[in-house]
Amino acid sequence: MDFGGHGLSSHYSPGFPYDHQNFVSEVRRVAAALKWNRFSLLGHSFGGTVGGMFSCIFPEMVDKLVLLESSPFILESNELENMLTYKRSAIEHMLQVEASEKPSHVVSPEEMLQGFLKNNSHVGDECAKLLLQRGTTQVATGLLLNRDRRITRPEYYFNFISRELFVHSIRKLQARVLLIKATQGYYDVRRENDANMELMLFVTNSLRSILKERFQYVQVPGNHYVHMNQPQHMAGVISSFLLSKERIRAQL
Structure with a gap:
């Protein structure tokens, strides 16, 4: 699905801001329109984060969750000190674009x-x-x-959360979760000067500890867009996860 303001979906009305939780609401709206009570979700990068947040808010609705180069939530690190700046910038940017002729x-x-x-x-x-x-x-x-045009820098509409809230939220998950990480993934594309992988380790360790056999982690060769550039590296992994209850190999 295309979130509001993206692809073939409508733009939000003037004065109505784009926000992470709004996209979660859109998933629920689509499920209601399709009359789906239980289903699987697959999302890449920010789409996976929206799917993860949805799966924790509506845990009974999600059977399986596939995260491609993603995390169920976005953890704050040094972003916390910039939070109010991001929110201010998002409002100012929206007003500027709407006023632009x-x-x-x-x-x-x-x-x-x-x-x-x-x-x-x-x-x-x-x-x-x-x-x-x-x-x-x-x-x-x-x-x-x-x-x-009101959608530019993603941090303007991210909902950063603490580690404590992350752990509390993923305890609500009922879904089986598959997290696929590319060897030259997100940190190489989006945060080229950031060698700190500690946050990602916290995410995977927390999911593994809480979900136990319901969590599977697979690493594949490729970059952040491996699902498009080399879909053969992950198509079989995802198919096996969706069709089988057995664990798949931890690394290819």
């Missing part, structure tokens, strides 16, 4: 592709073209980005 920027398909690749260097040409199919709209003079 600038028309949406129309560019040629090739210019759009090259701009996307420049900002997402770990995604290949073919994957970029696939993402832009839902991420853009064709108009007479070129392509328009579909994403709401």
Whole structure:
């Protein structure tokens, strides 16, 4: 599904901010529309975090949770001291964009592709073209980005939580959880100067300790976008997890 303001989904109304919990609400809304009482969730990066938060708020609804390069919640580290700055910036940015009279920027398909690749260097040409199919709209003079311009830096709408709240929340999980980590994943793409893997270790150790046999961790070769660049590295792992109750190998 495309969250609000993304892909082919509608943008939020002026004055209504984008927030992590709003996206969780959208998952519940889709489930209600489809009349699903119990189902599995799969999400990559921020999408996995939304799925994890949903699985803890509505634990009885989620049978299996697949996290691709993700965590059930976003733990605060040095972000805590910036929290109020993020919230202020999000409000100011929303007001600036809504007050802007600038028309949406129309560019040629090739210019759009090259701009996307420049900002997402770990995604290949073919994957970029696939993402832009839902991420853009064709108009007479070129392509328009579909994403709401109010959505920029993700930390503006993240809900950072403490370690204590993380542990309390994942104790609510009823789902079996599969976490797939790429060898050159998130920390290489998003936090290139951050060699501190301690937070990720805390996440995996906590999930393993609390969920026990309901938690599985698999590492695959690739970068943060391995699910698009090399789907063969994880397709079999995910299929085995969804179809079987038996544990799968911890590393490929």
